[in-house]
Amino acid sequence: xxxxxxLSGKGGTGKTTVAGAFARLAAPCVVADxxxxxxxxxxxxxxxxxxxxxxxxxxKASIDxxxxxxxxxxxxxxxxxxxxxxxxxxxxxxxxxxxxxVWNCPAGAINFSEALSGTWAISPCRYGAFAGARLEPAAENxxxxxALLKTEAVKAAEASGxxxxxxxxxxxxxxxxxxxxxGVDAVVIVAExxxxxxxxxxxxxxxxxxxxxxxxxxVNKWDLNIEETxxxxxxxxxxxxxxxxxxxxxxxxxKTLLMRKTLGETCATPAAGAVEKAWxxxxxxxxx
Amino acid sequence: xxxxxASGKGGTGKTSLACALARALGPGAALLDCDVExxxxxxxxxxxxxxxxxxSVPVPLIAPAKCKGHGRCQxxxxxxxxxxxxxxxxxxxxxxHSCGGCVLACPEKAITEKAHPAGKIRRGQISGLFFADGIMxxxxxxxxxxxxxxxxxxxxxxxxIIDCPPGTSCPMINAVAGADFCLLVSEPTPFGLSDxxxxxETLEKINIPYALVINRYDLGDKEMENWCVEKSVKILLRxxxxxxxxxxxxxxxxxxxVRPEYSQALIAMFNVIKEGxxx
Numbered sequence: 001x002x003x004x005x006x007l008s009g010k011g012g013t014g015k016t017t018v019a020g021a022f023a024r025l026a027a028p029c030v031v032a033d034x035x036x037x038x039x040x041x042x043x044x045x046x047x048x049x050x051x052x053x054x055x056x057x058x059x060k061a062s063i064d065x066x067x068x069x070x071x072x073x074x075x076x077x078x079x080x081x082x083x084x085x086x087x088x089x090x091x092x093x094x095x096x097x098x099x100x101x102v103w104n105c106p107a108g109a110i111n112f113s114e115a116l117s118g119t120w121a122i123s124p125c126r127y128g129a130f131a132g133a134r135l136e137p138a139a140e141n142x143x144x145x146x147a148l149l150k151t152e153a154v155k156a157a158e159a160s161g162x163x164x165x166x167x168x169x170x171x172x173x174x175x176x177x178x179x180x181x182x183g184v185d186a187v188v189i190v191a192e193x194x195x196x197x198x199x200x201x202x203x204x205x206x207x208x209x210x211x212x213x214x215x216x217x218x219v220n221k222w223d224l225n226i227e228e229t230x231x232x233x234x235x236x237x238x239x240x241x242x243x244x245x246x247x248x249x250x251x252x253x254x255k256t257l258l259m260r261k262t263l264g265e266t267c268a269t270p271a272a273g274a275v276e277k278a279w280x281x282x283x284x285x286x287x288x
Numbered sequence: 289x290x291x292x293x294a295s296g297k298g299g300t301g302k303t304s305l306a307c308a309l310a311r312a313l314g315p316g317a318a319l320l321d322c323d324v325e326x327x328x329x330x331x332x333x334x335x336x337x338x339x340x341x342x343x344s345v346p347v348p349l350i351a352p353a354k355c356k357g358h359g360r361c362q363x364x365x366x367x368x369x370x371x372x373x374x375x376x377x378x379x380x381x382x383x384x385h386s387c388g389g390c391v392l393a394c395p396e397k398a399i400t401e402k403a404h405p406a407g408k409i410r411r412g413q414i415s416g417l418f419f420a421d422g423i424m425x426x427x428x429x430x431x432x433x434x435x436x437x438x439x440x441x442x443x444x445x446x447x448x449i450i451d452c453p454p455g456t457s458c459p460m461i462n463a464v465a466g467a468d469f470c471l472l473v474s475e476p477t478p479f480g481l482s483d484x485x486x487x488x489e490t491l492e493k494i495n496i497p498y499a500l501v502i503n504r505y506d507l508g509d510k511e512m513e514n515w516c517v518e519k520s521v522k523i524l525l526r527x528x529x530x531x532x533x534x535x536x537x538x539x540x541x542x543x544x545x546v547r548p549e550y551s552q553a554l555i556a557m558f559n560v561i562k563e564g565x566x567x
Contacts, residue, residue: 009326011298011454016479037455038296038486040479059366079388081436093461093494098387099366135457137490142457143429171298171454172325175429195540196303196328203326206426225538254507257477 001157002185002286003165005034009200011171013192014220017253019168020044020262021275022188026164027127032153034146034180035170036118036133044262047130050123055133055148057117057141058097061090067109074101074110093138118145122156129156143175150180173207186286187215188244188278189236193228201232205239215241216285218278222246242285244278247271289562290448292467292496296483298454300473301503301527306451307332308542309558312551315416316446322438322463323453324407324422324431331540335412335419343422344403345386345433350377354398361390361399382429407434411441418443435462447558456483456490464491469561470498471524476508481515488521499561504529524557 004026006019016033019041023031033041061082063074068088075083078101082094090101090110102112117140120133131153133145150167157165167184170176181187187208191201201217208215217236222229223246233243252269256262264272293306303321307329310319321329330337348361348370357375369383370390381404391399407424422438424431431453442448452463464470472487474480484500491498499522502512506528516523527533527543527550536546543550 008298010328011326012300013298037457037460038298038483040297040482043478043482077388077392079386093465096385096387097366098385098389099364100387100389100392103364104392137456137486138461138493140458142455172431172459173426174325174424174431174459178427178429192538194538195331196326197538199328199331200326203426210427224534228538251507254477257479258509260478 001162001165003167003183004282005167005169005180005184005187006190007169007177007187007204008171008190009173009204010192010197013190013197014247015190016040016168017257017263018188018190018218018275019166021264021272022279023127023166024262024265025276025279026166029128029162029164029166030131030153030157030160031125031127031166031168032131032149033133033168034149034176035168036135036142036145036149037170037176039132039134041168042130042132044257044260045125045127045130046260047123047125047132050121052119052121054116055118055120055145056114057139057144058115059099059112060092060095060097060115061099061101062111063088063090064109064111067107069107069109071106073104073106077101077104096140117141120145120149120152122152128162129160131156143179146176146179150182154183173204181211181213184213186282187213188218188282189215190218190220191232192220193222193225193232195228198228198232198235202235205236205241209239216244216282217241218244218247220247221249223248244281245274247274289469289565290442290450290467291558291561292450292452292464292470293473294452294460294464294470294487295454295473296456296487297474297480300475300480302473303328303332303451304537304542305473305501306449308544308550309554310417310449311542311544312554313417313447313558318418318443318446318448319451320438320442320448321421321451322435323451324424324434324438325453325459327421327423329451330421332542333414333419335414337410337412339411341409342405343407343409343434343437344405346388346401347381347384347386347404348379348390348399349402350379351398351400352376354396356396358395360393360395364389364393386433409437409441431459432462435459439466456486461490461494464496465494467496468565470496471501471561472498473501473503474512475504476502476512480508481512484512488519497565499524501525501527503527524560525553
C-alpha cells in the first residue's frame with residue numbers, strides 16, 4: 001500500500017480538488033481528510049453516515065469558585081495568558097492544558113478534565129473507504145487528531161488490501177502538516193504560479209527536504225502567470241522534486257465542485273485531463 | 289480599531305484584502321501579518337524593513353549533575369516531552385509547549401531554561417504605514433507563541449489590520465483574539481460555505497463580532513448568500529472575479545494597483561464597521 005499526501009503550503013491552491021480526483025482514479029482506495037481544521041473533502045465524496053468516535057485531545061483547567069481563595073498563584077504560573085483575575089477564571093480557548101496551575105494551586109481549587117476536541121469516523125464512499133475527522137471549533141491539538149486519523153486510515157487500507165491511501169493535507173507547515181507526514185511514500189504539492197504561491201511552496205519544500213520525503217510539484221492555474229510557472233518548475237527540479245505537469249485555469253473546476261462531484265467524474269474538462277495525466281505520471285513513478 | 293481578517297478556508301483572499309485595506313488606510317494605520325507559517329503580506333506591500341529580531345521560546349535545560357532521578361518532570365509534563373530512561377531524563381524538545389512546569393516541579397532545581405529559536409519578527413513601514421510580521425522557522429510545530437508576539441507590536445494608537453492564518457483552531461484563534469471585529473473572506477462554493485460556517489461558529493464561541501466579504505462572488509452559487517440571510521450574517525462587500533486582479537496578484541500586486549477605485553469601497557467598508565462598533 002502506498003500513501004500519497006497532497007499539500008500546498010498556501011491555502012486554497014486546489015489540494016482538495018486534486019485529492020478528490022486522485023481518489024476516483026485510485027479506486028478502490030482509502031481516502032483520508034487530514035485537514036481536520038477545515039475539512040471539505042467529504043463534500044465531494046459524500047461518505048455514508050457512520051457512528052462517530054470521540055476524540056479527546058487533551059485536558060483543560062477550570063477554577064472551582066467555591067474553593068478559590070483568590071491568591072493569584074495560577075495567574076503567576078500560567079504562561080499562556082489563560083488566567084484572568086477578579087474573579088479568577090481560565091479561558092477555555094487560551095488554556096493549553098499544561099496543568100501547571102492545577103498542581104500549583106494551594107487551595108486545590110482547579111479541576112483538570114479531558115475536553116472533547118473532535119470526532120472522527122471511517123465509512124464507505126463511492127471510491128472505497130473515507131476517513132474523516134472534525135475538530136470542534138476553537139479546539140486544540142489538531143496534530144494529535146491528524147495522527148490518530150492517519151493511524152486508523154492506514155489500518156483500514158491495510159485491512160482492505162487497497163493499493164493506495166490518498167491523504168488530503170492542511171495548509172501551512174505547522175503541527176497538522178507535521179503530523180500528516182509520517183510514513184508517506186510521496187507528497188504532491190499543489191502550487192499556484194504567483195509570487196506568494198512560490199514563497200509558500202519554497203517554505204514547504206524546505207520542510208519536505210528536511211524530512212527527506214519524495215515530493216512532486218503540480219502547478220494549478222498555470223496559465224495565470226507563465227513565468228511564475230516556469231520559476232516554480234525550475235525550483236522544484238532543482239530540489240530534486242518530480243514534475244507532474246500543469247493544470248490550466250478552468251471554470252469547469254468550480255462547476256464540478258458546485259455539483260459536489262470530483263473533477264472529471266461527470267465530464268471531461270481541461271483541468272480534469274491534466275489531473276488524470278498527473279495521476280498516471282505519479283503512479284508510474286511510485287511503481288518503479 | 290483592531291480588525292482581524294480571517295476565513296476558515298485558505299486562499300480566499302485574506303492577504304489580498306488585508307494588504308489592500310492597509311494600503312488604502314495608509315499612514316497612521318498598521319498591518320500585522322500573523323500568518324506566520326506562510327507570511328505573504330510583505331510580498332505585496334514591500335515594506336522597508338527597519339528591524340529584524342530572532343524569536344525564541346524557552347525549553348528546559350537539565351543539569352545532569354543535579355538530577356537525582358525523581359522523575360517529577362516526567363510526571364508533570366502533559367506533553368510527554370520529558371521521559372526518564374534508566375533514571376535519567378531525556379528531552380523531546382519538539383514536543384515541549386514551554387509551559388515551565390518541569391522547572392517549577394523539580395525538587396533539586398536541576399532544570400533551568402534555554403532559548404530555542406522558533407522564528408523571526410520583522411518591523412518596518414510602507415510610507416508611514418506600520419508593518420510587522422512573524423516568520424516561523426521551518427520544522428517548528430506551533431506558531432501560537434510567535435503570533436502572540438507579533439500582535440504585541442501593534443502601535444498604541446491608530447487602526448490595526450491583522451492578517452490571520454486559515455483554519456479555525458489554535459493559530460486562527462490566537463490571531464483573532466483581542467480584535468474588536470473580524471472580517472471573514474470567503475468564496476461562494478460548497479468548500480467556502482462549509483469553512484465559513486466553522487469560522488462563524490468559532491467567532492461566536494469567542495465572542496468576536498464579524499461580517500463577511502464574498503470574493504469571486506460571481507463564480508459560485510447562491511447558497512452562501514442564502515445562508516447569510518437565514519443566519520443574519522452581514523455581507524459588507526462582494527468582489528467579482530477579475531482576471532486583471534488575479535494576474536496582478538500573481539505578480540505580487542494588490543488589487544489597488546489595477547483597480548484603484550476599490551480604495552474608496554474598502555475605506556467605506558472599514559468606516560461602516562467602526563461606526564457599527566460605536567453604536
